[in-house]
Amino acid sequence: MFVCSIITFGFAGGALILRNLRQKRYSVRLRCKVKDKYKYVPLFFTINNRNCKVHIYKHLPCKVTCSYYGLQHILEFIKRARYTLNLCMCMLTSNEIQDALVDAHNKGVKVRFIADKMMAENRATRMEFLKSAGIPIKTQVQTVETVIHHKFCYCDENYPSNRKLFFGSLNLTIQGLTSNWDSVIFTDNRFLILQYKNIFEDLWTEF
DSSP: OHHHHHHHHHHHHHHHHHHHHHHHHHHHHHHHHHOOSOOEEEEEEOGGGGGGHHHHHHTOOOSTTOHHHHHHHHHHHHHTOSSEEEEEESOBOOHHHHHHHHHHHHTTOEEEEEEOHHHHTSTTSOHHHHHHTTOOEEOOSOOTTOOOOOEEEEEOTTOTTTOEEEEESOOBSHHHHHTSOEEEEEEOOHHHHHHHHHHHHHHHHHO
8 A cells, every 4th residue: 555655656746747848849949939930120109299290290219219210110111122122901090101102102112001991992092093103902802791891011031131020019100100099010920921921921912
């Protein structure tokens, strides 16, 4: 009886040790996954930026958190695209971003845009202007109970030295830059870029 108890305790203790080792190994793996070689630049916008609208229009930033700098970061992202530029955005109303997309298109960058159908038909949006410039745009067929709510953009996905992505809650609108609590992350993480590329291509084919 005593021997059986020892054996039972031994098995239980061994199982506990093995479980602890697995948990430690798993936590180590998680820590390793967080550390990678890629770059991440997050930008945040709050209602405290509501006075920055005039700074955007006058090109006179107020401070380092001014929405003007956030807009410039997005414009620089677009300008640095060399081969492809793919956007999936609920809404675009910014004249500056509109012009940057047309400039990229005119320079030979393959620009494609997926937008929400209802938002694309909004008078404030820039979809018709982009279409008239020759940029292909797609939306979902049905608008009842469906919304394209994605906000992401990636470029040059097949060129390691230049591929990059931004994603988050930010629509490409002046309101998003100055009147909402919004965020956007810029990265060159190729695994994330691949995932967003797959999403985009699936939607582009479906629509």
